[in-house]
Amino acid sequence: MARDDVAGAATLEEVTPSPYEVAQHQFRRAARAMNLDKGLCVLLSEPMNEIIVNFPVVMDDGSIRLFRGYRIQHNNVRGPFKGGIRFHPSVSLDEIKALASWMTWKCAVVNIPFGGAKGGIKMDPREFSSKEVERITRRFTYALRNYIGPEVDIPAPDVNTNAQIMAWMMDTYLIASKGDQPGSHCVTGKPVEIGGSVGRDTATGRGCVMTLEAWYEFNGRPLGDLGKLTFSVQGFGNVGSAAAVLLAEKGAKLVAVNDHTGTLVNANGIDASRLLEHVRTKGRGGIRGFAEADEATREEFWGASVDVLIPAALENQITRENVDLIKAKIIVEGANGPITPFAEDQLLARGVTILPDTIANAGGVTVSYFEWIQNKNSEIWRLDHVLSELEYHIKSNFRLVASLAQKRKLDLRTAAYVVALERIAAAYQQRGIFP
Numbered sequence: 404m405a406r407d408d409v410a411g412a413a414t415l416e417e418v419t420p421s422p423y424e425v426a427q428h429q430f431r432r433a434a435r436a437m438n439l440d441k442g443l444c445v446l447l448s449e450p451m452n453e454i455i456v457n458f459p460v461v462m463d464d465g466s467i468r469l470f471r472g473y474r475i476q477h478n479n480v481r482g483p484f485k486g487g488i489r490f491h492p493s494v495s496l497d498e499i500k501a502l503a504s505w506m507t508w509k510c511a512v513v514n515i516p517f518g519g520a521k522g523g524i525k526m527d528p529r530e531f532s533s534k535e536v537e538r539i540t541r542r543f544t545y546a547l548r549n550y551i552g553p554e555v556d557i558p559a560p561d562v563n564t565n566a567q568i569m570a571w572m573m574d575t576y577l578i579a580s581k582g583d584q585p586g587s588h589c590v591t592g593k594p595v596e597i598g599g600s601v602g603r604d605t606a607t608g609r610g611c612v613m614t615l616e617a618w619y620e621f622n623g624r625p626l627g628d629l630g631k632l633t634f635s636v637q638g639f640g641n642v643g644s645a646a647a648v649l650l651a652e653k654g655a656k657l658v659a660v661n662d663h664t665g666t667l668v669n670a671n672g673i674d675a676s677r678l679l680e681h682v683r684t685k686g687r688g689g690i691r692g693f694a695e696a697d698e699a700t701r702e703e704f705w706g707a708s709v710d711v712l713i714p715a716a717l718e719n720q721i722t723r724e725n726v727d728l729i730k731a732k733i734i735v736e737g738a739n740g741p742i743t744p745f746a747e748d749q750l751l752a753r754g755v756t757i758l759p760d761t762i763a764n765a766g767g768v769t770v771s772y773f774e775w776i777q778n779k780n781s782e783i784w785r786l787d788h789v790l791s792e793l794e795y796h797i798k799s800n801f802r803l804v805a806s807l808a809q810k811r812k813l814d815l816r817t818a819a820y821v822v823a824l825e826r827i828a829a830a831y832q833q834r835g836i837f838p
Contacts, residue, residue, distance in 0.1 A: 419719055419722050419724075420719070420743060420744070421498070422497060422719060422739075423500050423501040424497075425501065425718070426501040426505060427448065429820060430448065430504065430508075430820065431444075432817055432820075433817050433820030436811070436813060436821060437824060439824055439828065440828065443824075443827075443828055443831060446831075446836075447478065447507075447824075447827070450475050450476060450477040450478070450500055451476050451477065451478060452475070453496070453500070454473065454475070454476070454547065455472070455473055455496070456471070456473075456546040456547065458543060458546045459542070460535070460538050460539050460542050462531075463532055463535055470539060470542075471525050472523065472525075472546065473494065473522055474522040474547055474551070475500050475502075475503040476503065477506065477507045477519040477520060477521075478507045478518045478519055479518035480518060480827060481516055481517065481518055481830050482510070482516035482517045483555055483556060483557055484517070484519065484556035484557070485506060485510060485517035485518065485519065485520060485556070485559070485768060485772075486506040486559065486561075486768075487521060487522070487558065487560055487561025487562075487592075488522045488523060488524075488558045488560070488561055488564050488572070489523040489561035489562040489563060490527075490564055490568075491523065491526070491527070492525060492526065494523035494525040494526075495525070498523075501718070501739075501740060502740075503519050503520050503521040504519060505519065505739050505761065506518075506519030506768065507827070508761050508820055508823040509760070509764075509823075511824075511827050512761045512762050512765065512800055512804065512823045513765045513796045513797065514826065515796070520556050520558075521561070522547070522558060524539065524543055526539070528563050537571055540568050540572060540575075541571055541572075541574075541575040544575040544579070545579055548576060548579040548580065551576065552589055553586045553588040557589065557590060557775060558572060558590045558591075559590065559591045559592040559767070559771050560641070566592060566593055566594045566604070569591070569593045569594075569599075570593055572589075572590050573589055573590045573593060573598075576589045576590070577589065586778060587778045588774070588778035588779050591603070591772075591774040591775055592771060592774070598774070599774060600770055600784065600789060601784070601785070601789055602773075602786050602790060602793070603771065603774055604645075605641075605645035606767045606769065606770035606793065607641065607642045607645065607737065608641070608642045608645025608647075608648075608649060608766070609646075609649055609766050609790075609793065610763065610764060610767065610769065610797055611646040611713060611736075611737045611763050611764060611766070612650055612653075613766065613793065613797040614801055615629070615733070615735055615758065615763075617798040617802065618733070618801070620798070621801070621806075629650070629653045629655055630653050630655060631654070632650070632655040632656070632710045633656045634657055634658070634710060634711040634712070635657070635658060635661075635704065635709045635713070636659075636660050636713045636715060636737075637660075637662070637704065637712075637714045637720060638661075638714070638715040638737070639682055639690050639715075640662075640716075642737045642767075643713060644678075644682065646713050646715060646737055647675035647679075648675045648679060650675075651675040651676070655711075656672040658673065659673075659703075659707040659709065660673060660678065660696070660704075661704040662690050662716070663689060663716075664690055664691035665689070666698065666699040666700060666701055668696060668703060668707065669697060673693075677695065678690060678693055678695075678696075702725070705721075705725045706728040708730050709730065709731050710731065710732050711732070711733045711735060712729065712731035712733070712734045712735070713736075714734065714736060714741035715737030718738065718739060719741070720738065720741045720742075721747075721750075722743045722745070723743070723745050723746060723749075725746075726746040732754075733756045733758065734755060735758045736757065736758060736763045737764050738760065738764065739760050739764065747816070757814070757816060759816035759819050761820065761823065762797065762800060762801055762819055765796075765797065766797060769797070773789055773792060803822060804822050805818070807821060
């Protein structure tokens, strides 16, 4: 595809595309819907910076292994680059480019002053000891030290990373920077004891639930109806487990769960809190072996008769191969890019409501913004203040997206992109393009 044709035909072959192809497809479709300036189409179609580092780490047995890490900085016209760090075997340049661009749109949709970035290391952390993971993290951070910083690019947790990883990143960065760019706001998602924000650990899952609430409110449906829902969750990590526990607290019934270790079903309901406790203790990070539900196949998970499906794992999970199995009426995207364009077209044609990742999983970066503010201003916010501000950002911007979708007869994803692109275009109009 020629660069000048970036806003051209919004079609994609009926095969499973790469995450970057999905991201580009979504961007082109929105650019066409709003007739985005051709120059901005070209500018926003590629990241500003693509950083690849290869770094050695000494293993516990004394051997040396070489790791490849990425940091993609997509756009910073509205503020510093912002985005998570993931450790996963599937990490690739194309995947991280897609995730970085999605972060740009996400920050703009919820109207926080950040741009988009993403990073990762191609590895499975379960194959390494805790000390090895620490050395890998610190060496990666050191390799990135000239490209990140509290006013430049602020990393955060993502798949297979957590508050501990962020603590190691912060410590390494502060040592390496030698005081040139001091401040614990060089990363977010840290432990509360060293500057993290209360509410950050469950923020992405909570944002999913708030987006579902916002959809109910926009459509004039009582929030009490949430307690009548049945739902399923794919991925029971930080995002999926938090969303499941919070929905269950509202009375909704979890009936199917799938993760990398297997599938569980129980038509009478799965206790989300007890399952989370199992994952943290007996399950070694997975749902397998939970005695209060029956084992099932992956196909049975996708075909579960539920009101709401929450894909909260990785990209490209709902594809042409399984889209016909899905019976859910609402899909809340807890993961980034979990639905391929072909599958999305099929679902929309069947009247399925898709609450897109650009807002549904923006809770994490929103509370990361709150953490960044607290660190900059030497403040500590109470949980009720964090949750109140999060609800405002999610629900007020969802109403804006839903109103635009209704007015222009767009799907919610395209409407969210249009909102984001209008805000980014306004920033470029004010700032101009140097020189």
